[in-house]
Amino acid sequence: VSPLVNLALLGAAWGVANGGTTGWIVGGLLFATVKPHLVLFPALLIGLELLKTRQWRVLLWTGGLLLGLIFVAFLLQPDWFMQMMGALSSGDFRGGQAGLVSTGYVGLRELGVSGWVFAPFGVYVLYRWVKDGLTPAGFSLAIVVNFLLIPYSRSYDDVLLILPLVALAKGQKRADWGVFLLGAGSVFGLPFTNFSMLTPVVLAIACLLNPLNTDK
Known part of the structure; x- marks a missing residue:
């Protein structure tokens, strides 16, 4: 489902930036809520x-x-919202406990890293949007930073990080591909190590070094 959510989100963003049809944008946004x-x-x-x-x-x-x-969701499952909020507030899903995340999952939250640590990243994304509008580089950075702010994600959700990597490659000059290699290593290397939870952190750093996301 994650790849389809990624495509839906990209389609909606493209439609907004390029004058796409209302149905295309609305459909993409609604489908993306499958994994809000x-x-x-x-x-x-x-x-x-x-x-x-x-x-x-x-x-x-x-x-x-x-x-x-x-x-409709409330009609079918009246207490769905309270169940979701209860799982999030109690934190029972962390560390592989029963709930929202599968057994064996270990992420930054399990290691005691608060999402507030990465709040400056989010502020910078908003700054880039105010300055540049909805650009591929800025939107890609938002996807990566979102991984740092949300309570949890699973390893197969990392497929969403392919777009930021593509945008990162586009922003590099031939003489300076070190930043892209840093991002590529985070996406295709770290997930296969014990440091997989650092994947979005390293990729976010690489995206921040992208000339398209700076004032240079």
Whole structure:
């Protein structure tokens, strides 16, 4: 499902930035909510861009249909929201306990690293959006930073990090491919080691060094 969520999110972002049809954008955003925690921050950028460009029709359709889906969810499972919030607040899912994450999972939260540590990364992403708008480099950085801010993710969700790696390659000159190699090593090397939880951290650093995400 994660690759499809990635494609849906990319399709929505492309539609917003390039004047895509309302149905295309709305459909992509709604499908991406299948895994809302993986798209939360990038979706925020899309929402801000929609407000900035005054694409009210897309906002109304997305908001209306999303409320409709939430209503249906409450009809089918009245306590779904309380169950989800209970699992998140109690932290029972951490360290491989029963709940949202499969047994054996170890991430930054299990190691005691708070998401607030990476809050400056999120602030910088918003700064780049204010300065540059919705760009591939900025959107890719948002995808990576989202992994640092959310409570958890699974290793197969790392497929979403392929887009930031592609954007990273595009932003490098031939004489300076060290940054890309750093990012590639984080995506294709770290997941196979005991330091897999550092994958988004290293990739975020590489993306921040991308000339397209700096004022140079």
